[in-house]
Amino acid sequence: MEVIYLAGGCLWGVQAFIKTLPGVTSTEAGRANGTSNTLEGEYDGYAECVKTTFDPAVLSVKKLMEYYFEIIDPYSVNKQGIDVGKKYRTGVYSENLSHIQEARVFIDKRPDAGRIVVETLPLTNYVRSAEEHQDRLSKCPNDYCHIPNELLNKYKQ
Numbered sequence: 827m828e829v830i831y832l833a834g835g836c837l838w839g840v841q842a843f844i845k846t847l848p849g850v851t852s853t854e855a856g857r858a859n860g861t862s863n864t865l866e867g868e869y870d871g872y873a874e875c876v877k878t879t880f881d882p883a884v885l886s887v888k889k890l891m892e893y894y895f896e897i898i899d900p901y902s903v904n905k906q907g908i909d910v911g912k913k914y915r916t917g918v919y920s921e922n923l924s925h926i927q928e929a930r931v932f933i934d935k936r937p938d939a940g941r942i943v944v945e946t947l948p949l950t951n952y953v954r955s956a957e958e959h960q961d962r963l964s965k966c967p968n969d970y971c972h973i974p975n976e977l978l979n980k981y982k983q
Contacts, residue, residue: 835906907972
């Protein structure tokens with residue numbers, strides 16, 4: 827199994843979508859690439875993200891990027907849907923540098939590559955979100971989500 831961290835705005839919908847993908851074995855709501863070891867106060871530069879554990883024999887990073895790009899606006903800086911702020915930026919983070927390279931290759935091969943503002947960086951820090959944020963849309967299906975329901979349910983098995 828391998829792990830990659832995907833930030834795509836409010837993590838509730840991102841987690842709900844990612845956990846339905848073939849080859850994803852587990853997900854966890856969290857925050858990536860901040861400057862502290864806690865989530866107190868203003869989150870100290872963290873991006874809301876989903877820690878994604880996947881089986882590379884079933885799901886390649888390239889295919890994962892294809893899925894991920896279905897649910898994000900890759901041209902938007904620090905904003906997805908109505909959520910605005912640095913913590914809602916898009917990003918792909920990993921401790922495995924080949925994941926970062928594969929994500930960059932995927933972006934660079936797109937015809938709109940010059941407009942894409944998705945961060946592709948090594949993971950420098952990760953903090954798990956509070957329990958109330960884990961699988962939030964499963965627990966509270968009427969909560970706000972910037973991802974349309976048809977996408978959230980597109981790959982449910």
